[in-house]
Amino acid sequence: MPTTHPHPHRPRWRSLAILALLLAPLLWPLQQLAERYYSGVLVEQNRQTLDLYVANLLGTLRRYEVLPPILADLPAVRLALRQPQDHSVRHAANQLLSQVRQQTGADVIYLMAADGNTLAASNWQQDDSFVARNFSYRPYFKEAMHGRPGRFFGLGTTSGKRGYFFAAPIREGQQILGVMVVKIDLDHTETLWGQRPEQLLVTDSYGVVILTSQAQWRFHATRALDNVERATIADTQPYRVQSPPPLQLEANAWLRQERPLEDIGWTVSILTPQAQLDRPVRTAVAVGGSALLLLIMLLGLLMQRRRHYLERIALDSQARQQLEQRVLERTLDLERLNSRLRQEVLEREQAQQELVQAQDELVQASKLSALGTMSASISHELNQPLAAIRSYADNAGVLLDHQRGDDVRANLKLISQLTERMASIIAHLRAFARRDRHAPESVALQPAIDDALALLAKRRQAMQVELIRDLPNATLWVQAGETRLRQVLGNLLANALDALSEVPQPRRLWLSAELTAEGVDLHLRDNGPGFSQEALQRAREPFFTTKTSAQGLGLGLAICDTLMRALGGELLLANHPDGGAQLTLRLRAADQGIKTQSPEDFVV
Ligand code: ADP
Numbered sequence: 001m002p003t004t005h006p007h008p009h010r011p012r013w014r015s016l017a018i019l020a021l022l023l024a025p026l027l028w029p030l031q032q033l034a035e036r037y038y039s040g041v042l043v044e045q046n047r048q049t050l051d052l053y054v055a056n057l058l059g060t061l062r063r064y065e066v067l068p069p070i071l072a073d074l075p076a077v078r079l080a081l082r083q084p085q086d087h088s089v090r091h092a093a094n095q096l097l098s099q100v101r102q103q104t105g106a107d108v109i110y111l112m113a114a115d116g117n118t119l120a121a122s123n124w125q126q127d128d129s130f131v132a133r134n135f136s137y138r139p140y141f142k143e144a145m146h147g148r149p150g151r152f153f154g155l156g157t158t159s160g161k162r163g164y165f166f167a168a169p170i171r172e173g174q175q176i177l178g179v180m181v182v183k184i185d186l187d188h189t190e191t192l193w194g195q196r197p198e199q200l201l202v203t204d205s206y207g208v209v210i211l212t213s214q215a216q217w218r219f220h221a222t223r224a225l226d227n228v229e230r231a232t233i234a235d236t237q238p239y240r241v242q243s244p245p246p247l248q249l250e251a252n253a254w255l256r257q258e259r260p261l262e263d264i265g266w267t268v269s270i271l272t273p274q275a276q277l278d279r280p281v282r283t284a285v286a287v288g289g290s291a292l293l294l295l296i297m298l299l300g301l302l303m304q305r306r307r308h309y310l311e312r313i314a315l316d317s318q319a320r321q322q323l324e325q326r327v328l329e330r331t332l333d334l335e336r337l338n339s340r341l342r343q344e345v346l347e348r349e350q351a352q353q354e355l356v357q358a359q360d361e362l363v364q365a366s367k368l369s370a371l372g373t374m375s376a377s378i379s380h381e382l383n384q385p386l387a388a389i390r391s392y393a394d395n396a397g398v399l400l401d402h403q404r405g406d407d408v409r410a411n412l413k414l415i416s417q418l419t420e421r422m423a424s425i426i427a428h429l430r431a432f433a434r435r436d437r438h439a440p441e442s443v444a445l446q447p448a449i450d451d452a453l454a455l456l457a458k459r460r461q462a463m464q465v466e467l468i469r470d471l472p473n474a475t476l477w478v479q480a481g482e483t484r485l486r487q488v489l490g491n492l493l494a495n496a497l498d499a500l501s502e503v504p505q506p507r508r509l510w511l512s513a514e515l516t517a518e519g520v521d522l523h524l525r526d527n528g529p530g531f532s533q534e535a536l537q538r539a540r541e542p543f544f545t546t547k548t549s550a551q552g553l554g555l556g557l558a559i560c561d562t563l564m565r566a567l568g569g570e571l572l573l574a575n576h577p578d579g580g581a582q583l584t585l586r587l588r589a590a591d592q593g594i595k596t597q598s599p600e601d602f603v604v
Helices: 010-065 067-072 075-082 087-104 139-145 187-191 227-236 274-401 405-433 445-455 457-463 482-500 533-538 556-566
Strands: 108-113 118-121 150-155 162-172 175-185 199-203 209-212 254-261 266-273 441-444 465-470 477-480 507-515 519-526 570-575 581-588
Touching: 010 067, 010 162, 010 175, 010 187, 010 254, 010 266, 010 274, 067 087, 067 162, 067 175, 075 087, 075 108, 075 118, 075 162, 075 175, 087 108, 087 118, 139 150, 139 162, 139 175, 187 209, 254 274, 266 274, 274 405, 441 445, 441 482, 445 457, 445 477, 445 482, 445 519, 457 465, 457 482, 477 482, 477 519, 477 581, 482 507, 482 519, 482 556, 482 581, 533 570, 556 570
Parallel strands: 465 507
Antiparallel strands: 108 118, 108 175, 150 162, 162 175, 199 209, 199 266, 254 266, 441 477, 507 519, 519 581, 570 581
């Protein structure tokens, strides 16, 4: 069954949740920071706006502030005060005021008598003319009548327009004859504001909104009014309403900045919708959040890559360790195998030794059994010369009786020859039956050949046998016994001379050596008659001979074969293609040794 993850999406959701958890505490300070920054920018902007507006407002007010005292000194005005009943004087005053109004841009300019009645006004021709109306209840009139410059904000009782009133007393000596008033229209200062998201608010000393870009806020109280204030308001009627309702502004919806105008007791405020601040903050948080998210994701990616890298390293090192472990195990196995092999080799060597020993014993046993089987022929071999010796001896006695000394001597010589032959037979048998326990040693081949040749040199020369020798100059070292090797070589050379004696001249004997993988093959070839078919098969058997009993015993090759095998070598019999026998001694190579003469006897 294939192994699939039961919840493949879980890790992704989990990492997203972790990401969100990481982001949340980072976003909060980011928002604080953005808020602080943007509110700072906003405050600075609003401050500039406020400055501008306040400067504009104060500029407007101050422009008219100086007008009433100047007008108060004009002779036409004073004359109108002195002669209020004179129609032409009042007409002149009306015209003057209307002229000045036109030139200064004031809303209304009017002259009030000490009782509060309006004597002349710039709007004398209009329906809502101030002329003959009494404004003595207005605070600016009261102030001026007390000799102080009067100021007042209020709604025009006839026009309904918001206006600011500047009043100045008109003196004559200590007496105050009347009051000169300039009313300016403030409605237009609102329109200057335009369609801005920030809202403007001018409150008077009661905290009542008198100028605002929001019509619904107008004449609403921004703070609670006490009873005295309420009474004053009712008395002076500055607003359209007798009791201004409270202004209800959502606490968190607006950011407020204000500037008090000390001289006139007003406060100019600028209200910025909170949204105005929220928008850039939200954008900043979104941008910052995205950047942070990207950063965290990048960090996550980096960490993941690092984890993968570390995992790979760990895997690599694990694999290496496993490999080392395997190599170690393999080495141990090999060592175990090696020691087992060594043990096996030892056992094998031991077995081989035992085998060699067994073989040796077998050979010995077979020799003994051969001796047993050949005892008959031995006794036959020995009985023949013995019988001959007896007959020669008997015969010698008879010859001695007949004084035939020479014949006796001849008989004795024959007897001696026969004993020699018998000794030879016995010596051969001894050599064959002897159990050779000498271990092979390093023997130099060429000197052994030289020795064997030297022993037969006389006979060879007599037979005029040509020796063709093809041996390397460098000494060839072989595993053998000094004496045994000479014995073998002597036997083979003697056999070759025997064979050559059967053929006429030219008689040749070849000696050559061939290096093989195991050691040296020494070839002995003659151009005699060669082995007969039967001899090739049986020549190694003890007592096989094709020679007369006087010439051979048939033990030579049997002894040579046994000796060679005991030395770890081999004796090969063959006929050369060009005729004649070729015998090969297969000898094993040996380390270079020292040429020593063996204590063994040389037996032929
Ligand atoms: P022996 O020489 O006493 O006969 P060997 O065992 O030495 O006994 O030889 C056995 C026989 O092998 C010989 O009788 C002979 O027939 C044959 N033989 C040995 N050497 C040669 C040779 N060089 N050429 C031909 N025949 C050989």
